[in-house]
Amino acid sequence: MQDQLYTVIDVETTGKGILGNRITEICIVQLQGNEIRDKFTSLVNPEQNIPPFITGLTGIDNDMVRNAPKFHEIAERIIEMTTGAVFVAHNVNFDYNVVRGEFKNLGYTFTRKKLCTVRLSRKLIPGLFSYSLGRLCSSLDIPLVDRHRAEGDTDATVILFQRILSLDPDYTTINSFLNARSKEATLPPHLDVNLINQLPEQTGIYLFKDQKGKVIYAGKAKNIKQRVISHFYDKKNKEYALGQNTYAIDYEITGNELIALLLEAEKIQKYYPKFNRAQKKPVAPYRIIQYTNRKGVIQLAIDRSKNTDHSLEVFYKRSDAIEQLERLCFNYQLCPRYCSLQSTSERCSHYRIKNCKGICHDKESVALYNMRVQQALVSLKKQKETYLIREKGRSVDEHSFVIIQNGIYKGFGYVHQSEQVSHFDDFEAYLTLQKHTYHTTKIIKGYLRKHGENNIIYM
Known part of the structure; x- marks a missing residue:
């Protein structure tokens, strides 16, 4: 291992995400064992605009790189210096993937073994408050000149890496990091x-x-x-x-x-985690509601609101709500006009539902019509049953359950196989209460669509 080649590398980039990053400056220091053999530093024309915030951080602007070599012009030098060498960097996955991306643009597959000086430092110099390059250099009295410039950061990383090599004289740690089965090269820098x-x-x-x-x-x-x-x-x-x-x-x-x-x-x-996208927005579902108009007729309508406490039924798509209203109209001979299935204020003329008994043009009494509406509402309420879903537990000797009470998700729990639990009140003793939301309703409905009533116990 004393003759092993290492190349300590730092790149400055345009900062457009790891996939869109282009190099604006690169520095490579080649070491054999602990001794420096070669060094290469160059500005690079990224062939794209450098954002102002990057210029503010690195001091590299568009004028500085305008006449600099493009990456393909220095690619051969980089290959020459890194062939047979281990790619070393502070937070290596960033620099390695940017360099690899540049070679990929040229149609060349760049593959090297990697070592991360952040992870090596955490292993061999434990207990420090921070392992950023600046903090490490301050803690270890390593000179760091021209921070956020490729040469300055590389020179400091070389000294840090030489310290690491001295702390691992038999190369036990470095060998373990280079082991093909080791996760050290792929894990983020701060995770053990x-x-x-x-x-x-x-x-x-x-x-x-x-x-x-x-x-x-x-x-x-x-x-x-x-x-x-x-x-x-x-x-x-x-x-x-x-x-x-x-x-x-x-x-x-x-x-x-x-x-x-x-x-x-x-x-x-x-x-409300920073990196989650799905389920963060509060979604207002569609719901079927009822109200009484000036004539005393009970009308049904589709509304959209986050508050579903007094909803007759909740839907994720407006088309599903319309389909349910059409079903109620047909089954209970209700009027499409008074079920919000047509906007006209005259007598109903639905394209499919033709069995209205005439409430919309005074051919039926309000009392008789409202009685059928109430029957339709009762049918909806019956759909809000109380049941539990029984599923596998966390071990072979327990099972889990999810409780839905009157159509509302109450929570979940776990019961040991030896426990005699059969009544609703018995399950409540093991229940972890949870909040009923649009998303939990969607999850449970999706589960029922997939599994049917195989695991359902009605209470």
Whole structure:
């Protein structure tokens, strides 16, 4: 290992996300063992505009790079210096993926072994408050000149890497990081590999947390460990940023996907995580409502509101609400006009429903018509049944349940197989109360569509 080649690299970029980043400056220092052998530094014409905020950070502007070589003009030099060498950088996945992306644009596959000085420092110099390059250099008395310029950051990283090599004289840590089966090269810089190894391969939810312990992403998975790791292999800008901001991961085993989905929805509503997109917007569903008009006729209508407490029924699509109203009209001989299925104020003329008894042109009494409306409403209320969904538990000796009471999601719980539980009141003792929302209703309806009544127990 003393003859191993390393190339310590830093790039400055246009800052347009990991996939759209173009290099504006690069510095490469080649080491053999602990000794510096070669160095290459160059501005690079990114062939695109440099945003003002990047210029403010690095000091590199469009004028500086206008006559600089383009990447393809220095590509051969980079290949020459990195061939047979381990690619070393502070937060290596960023620099490595940017360089690899530039070569991909040229039709060349760039593949090198990687070492991250952030992760190596956390392992070999534990207990520091921060492992950013600036803080590390300050803590270890490493000179850092021209911060956020490629050469200045590379020179500091070289000294840091030389310190790391001196702390690992038998190369035990470095060899373990270079092991093809090791996750060290793919994990974000702030996550301990032991934390990942301890994640369960079971169904449940997981929470990514930032440096302050704030939840920044909530997810569900059939295999928690596998799903968490997949985030770090994804090269999308959002996934990369998520990894860079993650310092800790919590999880909760649920035993089945239904409770995982419900719990994920609850966590998103509770924490409003920065990196979640779905389920964050409060959605106003469509609902069927009733009111009495000036003639005393009970009318049915479609409304859209977040408040569904007094709704007769809730829908996710307007077409579903219309279909239900048409069904009520047909089954109970109601008037399409008084069910909001046509906008005209004259007698009804629905294209399909022709069995109105004439309330819309005074051929039927209000009392008789309202009686049939009440029968229709009773049929809707009957659909709001109380039942529980029985599912697998977190272990072989327990089962789980989800309770829906009068059409409202109440929560979930777990019961040991040895417990004698059969009545509704018995289940409440094991119930974890949850909030009924648009999203939980959608999840439960989706489950029932998929599984039917196989796991349903009516109370």
